[in-house]
Amino acid sequence: MTTSHDTIIKFKPYTRHTIRDAPQWKKLTEDQREAVAVVSRVLPFRVNSYVMDELIDWDNVPDDSIYRLTFSHRDMLLPSEYETLRNLVLVDKDEHKIEQMVRQIRMRMNPHPAGQMTHNVPIMDGRSLNGLQHKYRETVLFFPKAGQTCHAYCTFCFRWPQFVGMEELKFDAKDASELVEYLKRHRDVTDILITGGDPMVMNARSLGNYIEPLLVPELSHIQNIRIGTKSVAYWPHRFVSDKDADDVLRLFERVVASGKNLALMGHYNHPAELRTRVAQQAIKRIVSTGATVRMQAPLIRHINEDPAGWAELWTTGTRLGAIPYYMFVERDTGPSRYFEMPLARAYAVFQEAYKQVSGLARTVRGPSMSAHPGKVVVDGIVTLGGEKVFALQFLQARNADWVRKPFYAKFDSKATWFDQLVPAFGEKKFFFQEGVTSPHKDDAFESPIPLAALSRMPKGPAGSYLGVS
Numbered sequence: 001m002t003t004s005h006d007t008i009i010k011f012k013p014y015t016r017h018t019i020r021d022a023p024q025w026k027k028l029t030e031d032q033r034e035a036v037a038v039v040s041r042v043l044p045f046r047v048n049s050y051v052m053d054e055l056i057d058w059d060n061v062p063d064d065s066i067y068r069l070t071f072s073h074r075d076m077l078l079p080s081e082y083e084t085l086r087n088l089v090l091v092d093k094d095e096h097k098i099e100q101m102v103r104q105i106r107m108r109m110n111p112h113p114a115g116q117m118t119h120n121v122p123i124m125d126g127r128s129l130n131g132l133q134h135k136y137r138e139t140v141l142f143f144p145k146a147g148q149t150c151h152a153y154c155t156f157c158f159r160w161p162q163f164v165g166m167e168e169l170k171f172d173a174k175d176a177s178e179l180v181e182y183l184k185r186h187r188d189v190t191d192i193l194i195t196g197g198d199p200m201v202m203n204a205r206s207l208g209n210y211i212e213p214l215l216v217p218e219l220s221h222i223q224n225i226r227i228g229t230k231s232v233a234y235w236p237h238r239f240v241s242d243k244d245a246d247d248v249l250r251l252f253e254r255v256v257a258s259g260k261n262l263a264l265m266g267h268y269n270h271p272a273e274l275r276t277r278v279a280q281q282a283i284k285r286i287v288s289t290g291a292t293v294r295m296q297a298p299l300i301r302h303i304n305e306d307p308a309g310w311a312e313l314w315t316t317g318t319r320l321g322a323i324p325y326y327m328f329v330e331r332d333t334g335p336s337r338y339f340e341m342p343l344a345r346a347y348a349v350f351q352e353a354y355k356q357v358s359g360l361a362r363t364v365r366g367p368s369m370s371a372h373p374g375k376v377v378v379d380g381i382v383t384l385g386g387e388k389v390f391a392l393q394f395l396q397a398r399n400a401d402w403v404r405k406p407f408y409a410k411f412d413s414k415a416t417w418f419d420q421l422v423p424a425f426g427e428k429k430f431f432f433q434e435g436v437t438s439p440h441k442d443d444a445f446e447s448p449i450p451l452a453a454l455s456r457m458p459k460g461p462a463g464s465y466l467g468v469s
Helices: 023-027 029-039 049-055 064-070 079-092 095-108 177-184 204-215 245-259 276-290 309-320 345-354
Strands: 014-015 046-048 132-136 137-143 189-195 224-229 263-265 292-299 321-331 365-370 374-384 387-397 407-410
Touching: 029 079, 046 049, 064 137, 064 292, 079 095, 079 309, 137 177, 177 204, 189 204, 204 245, 245 263, 276 292, 276 309, 292 309, 292 345, 309 321, 309 345, 321 345, 345 365, 345 374
Parallel strands: 137 189, 189 224, 224 263, 263 292, 292 321, 321 365
Antiparallel strands: 014 046, 132 137, 365 374, 374 387, 387 407
16 A cells, blocks of 8 residues: 555535535526425435536536436426425425425335335344344445445435434444344354445544454454445545545555455446546555455436446446446435336446446446345346347345346336336246245344235335335
8 A cells, every 4th residue: 555645635515504605506507506405305415525626517517417416406306396395495484394395205205125124124132233234145234323424425325314314214333343243143144345324434443443343253254344435436535635544545454464355335326436536546545455446336317328438437447456346227216216217228228338348347247126135137138939028137135046047027118127027928926926035044134025925015106115115
């Protein structure tokens, strides 16, 4: 690791309360300013000076991808919702009614989909561990309390309930003690994903307080420590010129020296996020510690629909030492109606981008849906036996026996999410929809609801199952 000698650049965030102080606020039209004022009451809004100064092309607003990635738009709400809330916020200014309307909209938006609260939270000694999720046998997700914000918020974020003050829907853990005890009892776990929010908002000492307890000999079965982060795109100075940037990288070196792999799961949504000098320098400094950087992001309408952009992103990342990992499908939560696109279109974008890159960048997988039963990838669109179908398989699943077993869904040009698909060839159920329980035998890991049972449950907005996802 080389020591940073860059000038320290102070992080300056803007929220819905302070965005008017940003010099770029004057560049927005009245309608654009109004959209921020109204929609930010429902969905989290936070941006910073680096994103505004270096990433957004203000001559191309509102169509600029990074602008749409970070600034609120009226179409993120239903037209009737927007008009009602607009009048409450700008005319009536009745905070009680605003809060009621905001909560109603948020609950319509399917917070925490795919069984995150109902099926992923593990139980230890009869008590739910609300700072953990354990969906797949090998991997535990950990939500440190000190990492429950981001350097800037993405407008599509599927973890938006973490940031809007809905305390009953938050995942967070004060310290690592329960995580360590849980891992000692589950020796089949090999990977920890520290997520949030963004763990990299923490200073080096706080981050170390969560990570270093995982390096003890009793947890020798933990092979990989992952950190989910958008900081590499929204505030790469975290690894280059922040006052404790070198301390962060020394922490990474200690993890690697302990014999474990440290992987930063970098969220890059657009090639513009990797075009700046500091963003490229951040990757090089991280990789110099022996850690790895993996690149992942959802495919999002209005933001990154261009296959050439994905090809540029993966090619640039590979050249710098990052590993293309996932192209996700936008989840069925939050303002998904604004961002989603048909699966057929998602597959076409992935295929077109994939064929433009060299073999080194073809480590990427997608388009993948993190659905209730697991990560489902669209492998292709083919005609079999005279029927046009989606070829699918699980890259990861609640039951490991489901992984990499090809199955087929009837082609649907309008389907945007997994639960909108039906089996092909006249079959009534997919192979995994019988009452298959989780392979975990102890009571510390809840078995998932069989998908056959889900089909009998009432459906909510965007195809979500009420009470489940």
